[in-house]
Amino acid sequence: xxxxxxxxxxxxxxxxxxxxxxxxxxxxxxxxxxxxxxxxxxxxxxxxxxxxxxxxxxxxxxxxxxxxxxxxxxxxxxxxxxxxxxxxxxxxxxxxxxxxxxxxxx
Amino acid sequence: xxxxxxxxxxxxxxxxxxxxxxxxxxxxxxxxxxxxxxxxxxxxxxxxxxxxxxxxxxxxxxxxxxxxxxxxxxxxxxxxxxxxxxxxxxxxxxxxxxxxxxxxxxxxxxxxxxxxxxxxxxxxxxxxxxxxxxxxxxxxxxxxxxxxxxxxxxxxxxxxxxxxxxxxxxxxxxxxxxxxxxxxxxxxxxxxxxxxxxxxxxxxxxxxxxxxxxxxxxxxxxxxxxxxxxxxxxxxxxxxxxxxxxxxxxxxxxxxxxxxxxxxxxxxxxxxxxxxxxxxxxxxxxxxxxxxxxxxxxxxxxxxxxxxxxxxxxxxxxxxxxxxxxxxxxxxxxxxxxxxxxxxxxxxxxxxxxxxxxxxxxxx
Numbered sequence: 021x022x023x024x025x026x027x028x029x030x031x032x033x034x035x036x037x038x039x040x041x042x043x044x045x046x047x048x049x050x051x052x053x054x055x056x057x058x059x060x061x062x063x064x065x066x067x068x069x070x071x072x073x074x075x076x077x078x079x080x081x082x083x084x085x086x087x088x089x090x091x092x093x094x095x096x097x098x099x100x101x102x103x104x105x106x107x108x109x110x111x112x113x114x115x116x117x118x119x120x121x122x123x124x125x126x
Numbered sequence: 127x128x129x130x131x132x133x134x135x136x137x138x139x140x141x142x143x144x145x146x147x148x149x150x151x152x153x154x155x156x157x158x159x160x161x162x163x164x165x166x167x168x169x170x171x172x173x174x175x176x177x178x179x180x181x182x183x184x185x186x187x188x189x190x191x192x193x194x195x196x197x198x199x200x201x202x203x204x205x206x207x208x209x210x211x212x213x214x215x216x217x218x219x220x221x222x223x224x225x226x227x228x229x230x231x232x233x234x235x236x237x238x239x240x241x242x243x244x245x246x247x248x249x250x251x252x253x254x255x256x257x258x259x260x261x262x263x264x265x266x267x268x269x270x271x272x273x274x275x276x277x278x279x280x281x282x283x284x285x286x287x288x289x290x291x292x293x294x295x296x297x298x299x300x301x302x303x304x305x306x307x308x309x310x311x312x313x314x315x316x317x318x319x320x321x322x323x324x325x326x327x328x329x330x331x332x333x334x335x336x337x338x339x340x341x342x343x344x345x346x347x348x349x350x351x352x353x354x355x356x357x358x359x360x361x362x363x364x365x366x367x368x369x370x371x372x373x374x375x376x377x378x379x380x381x382x383x384x385x386x387x388x389x390x391x392x393x394x395x396x397x398x399x400x401x402x403x404x405x406x407x408x409x410x411x412x413x414x415x416x417x418x419x420x421x422x423x424x425x426x427x428x429x430x431x432x433x434x435x436x437x438x439x440x441x442x443x444x445x446x447x448x449x450x451x452x453x454x455x456x457x458x459x460x461x462x463x464x465x466x467x468x469x470x471x472x473x474x475x476x477x478x479x480x481x482x483x484x485x486x487x488x489x490x
Contacts, residue, residue, distance in 0.1 A: 036162070070151050071151060077416065078416050085227075086416075087414070087415070087416045088262060088263070088415065089262055089263070089415070090226045090227045090228065090415060090416060092227075102227060103255060103256075103259075104255070104259045106319065106321060
């Protein structure tokens with residue numbers, strides 16, 4: 021992976037403990053998470069059930085709950101964990117360097 | 127002159143019209159609220175729901191015992207009325223909250239109470255989970271929302287039958303039978319994914335087995351008494367469920383993307399709020415369905431400056447609803463539009479216009 025493959029998304033401190041923010045890049049949107057163990061993850065920004073921004077949802081442990089229908093996904097694997105979410109979310113590698121969060125978008 | 131009636135079915139032409147107008151799976155107006163505050167309100171707990179469930183089941187046991195003692199006397203009428211209200215009304219609200227997964231923090235607790243409440247409410251657990259998702263996606267969008275309580279103009283006969291669940295209840299039992307033989311009706315096919323059919327069929331078979339068991343107990347006992355405790359309360363105890371449900375959206379706008387226009391918040395006393403699990407805060411619930419029932423009063427305080435005033439009570443709301451329904455008998459396009467306070471952003475009437483700048487949550 022080259023330096024150009026990693027895109028700076030936000031400052032690490034921009035995301036509260038056990039929370040999520042939205043990151044838009046071009047015409048794509050992503051959700052960047054920070055869990056209670058200070059680990060960072062990234063997924064597609066829209067719920068796979070309906071076109072709703074997960075960044076308005078609730079992070080509980082390693083789960084993100086969609087704010088519209090309470091569907092849940094595992095933020096570490098993208099697996100759908102609660103209906104009406106059935107399809108998996110795409111996940112993306114994340115790294116934190118010098119206080120900044122980088123995401124690698126394929 | 128005959129008043130034209132829209133086709134409220136999910137399989138008619140209105141769904142396509144809604145799609146063309148941009149009303150399907152659309153983005154809705156939300157009141158501004160700082161992210162940090164919303165996060166605090168969304169936090170889940172087990173305590174309130176465990177407490178309320180113990181109170182509910184305790185009240186059911188106590189009222190059930192009174193009803194049993196009164197059987198054969200005229201005291202049975204008020205005793206079973208009380209039991210029926212305590213059976214059916216919380217069943218509906220617990221079905222609702224647990225279906226959202228927000229009652230308890232612990233997922234299995236939501237699921238267990240959801241399954242029990244679904245049976246008590248005579249609602250197939252899986253189909254209604256998906257029906258309710260559709261209701262939240264396309265709230266009161268004609269041709270898309272399967273949970274619109276009354277058409278326009280209203281059919282008074284159906285509303286009257288529903289006082290004792292005599293319209294919706296038998297329809298649901300017919301669906302149980304269809305599900306038992308592995309069939310899903312045309313409307314349900316619009317919102318239940320095929321991957322969920324197996325669960326749907328299994329649940330229906332379990333429900334029908336329980337019902338057959340209760341009927342068998344009645345035959346064995348030579349009395350309707352067993353059914354007076356399980357199954358029949360879903361009918362004779364339903365009237366408060368109907369009255370509550372009628373206040374949620376009736377008389378207000380259809381085909382809009384602003385819950386302040388199509389949903390109603392009412393102030394209620396603590397007893398009614400216990401039965402209803404705070405669903406009287408209905409604007410708040412639709413706008414932020416991830417906020418659990420116990421935090422809705424606080425959410426109301428946060429956003430009320432951006433919303434029409436809440437109705438002062440259930441009676442006020444019902445008068446408003448029935449007044450609007452009477453007007454809709456002659457003019458189906460009639461809808462009540464409540465004034466906004468001066469602090470509020472304007473209503474979003476026209477989905478083709480720009481959304482009033484409420485938008486997503488404001489970062490603190």
